[in-house]
Amino acid sequence: MAYTAPTSCREGHQQMNMNGYRCFACSATQAAEFDGFLCPVCAGNLDITYDYDQVAKNMGDGFLQSPRDLFRFATLLPLKQARSAFPLRVGGTPLYATRRLAESAGIRNLYLKDDTLNPSASLKDRASAVAIGRALDTGAEVVSVASTGNAGSSLACLAAATNLTAVVFVPASAPLAKLTQMLAFGARVLAVRGSYDDAFDLCLAASEEFGWFNRSTGYNAFTREGKKTCSYEIWQDLGGRVPDRVVVSTGDGNTLSAIWKGWCDLKAVGLIDRLPRIDCVQSESSAAISETVDQIRSGDEPEVNWSTLEVREVKASTVADSISVNRPRDGLAAVKAIIQSGGEAVTVADEEILAAIPGMARATGIFPEPAAAAPWAGLKQMILKQSITSDELVVCIVSGSGLKDIANARTVVGEPLVIEPSLEAVRECFAPLS
Ligand SMILES: [Zn+2]
Numbered sequence: 001m002a003y004t005a006p007t008s009c010r011e012g013h014q015q016m017n018m019n020g021y022r023c024f025a026c027s028a029t030q031a032a033e034f035d036g037f038l039c040p041v042c043a044g045n046l047d048i049t050y051d052y053d054q055v056a057k058n059m060g061d062g063f064l065q066s067p068r069d070l071f072r073f074a075t076l077l078p079l080k081q082a083r084s085a086f087p088l089r090v091g092g093t094p095l096y097a098t099r100r101l102a103e104s105a106g107i108r109n110l111y112l113k114d115d116t117l118n119p120s121a122s123l124k125d126r127a128s129a130v131a132i133g134r135a136l137d138t139g140a141e142v143v144s145v146a147s148t149g150n151a152g153s154s155l156a157c158l159a160a161a162t163n164l165t166a167v168v169f170v171p172a173s174a175p176l177a178k179l180t181q182m183l184a185f186g187a188r189v190l191a192v193r194g195s196y197d198d199a200f201d202l203c204l205a206a207s208e209e210f211g212w213f214n215r216s217t218g219y220n221a222f223t224r225e226g227k228k229t230c231s232y233e234i235w236q237d238l239g240g241r242v243p244d245r246v247v248v249s250t251g252d253g254n255t256l257s258a259i260w261k262g263w264c265d266l267k268a269v270g271l272i273d274r275l276p277r278i279d280c281v282q283s284e285s286s287a288a289i290s291e292t293v294d295q296i297r298s299g300d301e302p303e304v305n306w307s308t309l310e311v312r313e314v315k316a317s318t319v320a321d322s323i324s325v326n327r328p329r330d331g332l333a334a335v336k337a338i339i340q341s342g343g344e345a346v347t348v349a350d351e352e353i354l355a356a357i358p359g360m361a362r363a364t365g366i367f368p369e370p371a372a373a374a375p376w377a378g379l380k381q382m383i384l385k386q387s388i389t390s391d392e393l394v395v396c397i398v399s400g401s402g403l404k405d406i407a408n409a410r411t412v413v414g415e416p417l418v419i420e421p422s423l424e425a426v427r428e429c430f431a432p433l434s
Contacts, residue, residue, distance in 0.1 A: 017055045018078035021046040021221060024333045026307045035138070037219055042307070045330055046221040047261070048078045052268040059269065063232065068092025070126055070229040076265050078225050079133040088119045088161045090129040091229050095237035095395070101363040101376070105383050109393040111243070113234055114366055115400070119161070120181060122322075122369075122400035123227060123255060124154035130226030131215040132158050140213035141165060146203035147216075148196045148251070148321045149178030150400050155215055156187035167212060169199040175321055175405040195316075197326045217254040218329020224258040231262025234395055235272065243276045244392040245343070247382075249374035249399060250280045251323030253289050253311075253334025259397065260337035276395075277343040280334065281378030283318035284347045288328045292335050293345035304339060311335060319350045319408050322371035322400055344378075344387055352377040354412045357402060367402030367409075 021030040025044030030036075039046055058075050070091030071077070093115050102110035118125035128151070135143050144167040145155045152168035159166035166187040170179065171194060182189045192199040200216060207214035217223050234243065242263070248256045259278055266272045282290045292311045296304055311331030316324045328334065338345050356373035360366060368376075375396035382388045402409050419425035 015058055015075070016078065016080050017050045017058060017075060018048055019051045020049050022049050023047075024306065024336065025309075037214065037221070045218060045333060047333070048221050048225055050076065050265070050268075052265075056269045063236075070129060070226065073229050073232050076228075076232075076269075077130060077133070078222060079130065080137045081133070086129065086133070086162060088158065090118055090125045090158070090226075091233065093117045093233065095234055096364065096366070098364050101360065104363060105380055107383060107388065107390045107392065107394060109391070110379075111234075111238075111393075111395045112360075112364060112366060113230060113395055113397050115230065116366065116368070116372065116398055116402075118154075120150075120154045120157035121404060122150040122154055123230065123397065124150045124400075125158060126226035126229055127151065127217065127223035127254070127258075128154040128158045128215065128226070131155075131213075131220055131222045132162055132164065134222045135164065135213040135215075136162065138213065142167060142210070142212040143215055144203055144207045144212040145169070145215045145217075146196065146200040147174075148324060149174040150322050150404065151215070151217055152187070152189070153178045153181035153185070153404075156182040156185035156189075159187065160185040167203075167206070169203040169206075171196050171199055173321075175407065177404045177406065181404075195326060196324065200329065216329070218252045218331075223254055224261060224330075224333075227255050227258030228262035228265065230397065231259050232266065235263075235266055238393075240272075241393065242272050242274055243395045245277045245279050245388065245394045247279045247281060247375040247379050247394060247396045249320070249323050249371045249378070249397070250282050250289055250328075250334060251286065251325040251371070252328045253330040253332075255397070255399065256280055256289075257330055257333035257337045260341055275341060278337050278341040279343040279378065279382065280338050280345045281374045282345070282347050283316075283320050283323060283353060283374065284349050285318040286314060286316035286320075286324050286326075287347045288312045288314045288316075288325065289331050289334050289338070290345035290347050292331065293338050296335070296339060306332065306336060309335070318353075318370075320353050320370035320374055321405065322369065323374065344382055346378045346381050348374060348377040348381055352381070354408060356380075357409050358413050360398075361402065366398055368398050369400040369402050369405045370408050372397075372399045372402075
């Protein structure tokens with residue numbers, strides 16, 4: 001059957017329960033009509049706020065049930081207009097119980113949230129869908145983004161689907177598959193000779209100069225609102241249970257803070273009565289957020305002063321391009337989420353991340369890109385260190401498909417046996433096994 005969008009959130013105006021913005025650093029608030037991106041007081045990142053009493057009243061029997069996409073969570077999305085122009089299914093991805101993977105690590109309840117099954121094959125589509133919703137609400141025709149790869153291919157994909165023009169700034173070193181996706185979708189791709197951080201600054205300056213709607217993560221507050229729907233879906237697919245832990249690979253920190261916000265929303269509207277820990281996994285070669293969390297936890301200050309906290313800057317060099325970040329643009333929000341949720345902040349070697357690709361793929365049938373394999377690598381480390389007990393209910397977020405970066409996967413998956421086209425040649429291959 002053809003995919004059909006739900007009419008209740010796709011046509012005409014919807015009841016918007018967003019009531020403003022609050023700064024992650026100084027807590028200054030702005031009204032819902034505010035049309036900037038950063039806190040006008042301190043230039044900190046903004047969090048979108050809701051009238052949760054009104055949400056609870058408007059929810060009726062709960063979220064829309066069908067079809068399975070993120071716009072069924074419209075009561076907790078900051079969009080004025082319905083998404084009649086939104087033809088692709090974003091979100092509604094499966095949550096899999098993974099017994100063999102769980103057993104291999106000695107825990108009982110492990111689930112994978114397979115967000116590789118979004119339109120452009122990464123979780124970033126959730127962010128792009130809601131950011132494009134905002135762009136449509138505000139009448140923007142050109143959307144821009146700085147990206148290590150996935151956010152760019154995602155924005156290009158969804159801009160193509162909604163007939164917007166996408167301009168993508170990527171480091172020239174971005175994986176070929178992600179660049180190819182962007183180009184196939186017709187985006188204007190600017191491959192910057194520099195790092196992601198250089199691409200980010202350039203996208204910001206160009207978007208201001210040309211008046212483009214800048215979807216860049218850690219700048220545009222609407223990306224978090226899309227990604228948080230991942231938590232709503234996990235909650236629904238667990239039948240209303242709250243996991244003990246959600247393990248998230250982390251670069252600039254936006255996804256982790258969004259996963260936390262999703263659970264906080266559910267608690268604020270009275271659907272759950274406790275919150276999970278959110279565990280952060282970073283590469284040792286790009287560990288700005290984990291190092292900041294360690295610094296806070298090893299210090300003597302009982303309370304963190306968020307308005308003065310400086311998130312560390314590092315020189316990132318990890319093979320996991322999606323989480324390779326010198327300066328985490330949503331670092332404060334992520335550090336806050338880890339501290340407030342009581343989560344771990346672990347770092348893993350790139351070799352462990354790469355080994356986790358076939359490790360996960362061969363036990364589950366899900367092929368993750370390096371960043372999407374990192375939660376599994378981090379979880380194994382937490383189990384070894386006994387910071388997780390065997391009966392905890394754990395969810396790992398699988399944030400992007402392995403097909404997006406085959407070059408790194410090829411280094412750890414082995415080589416095919418090249419043979420002559422004869423049965424004899426096949427026999428020779430299997431002789432040691434028979
Ligand atoms: Zn502020």
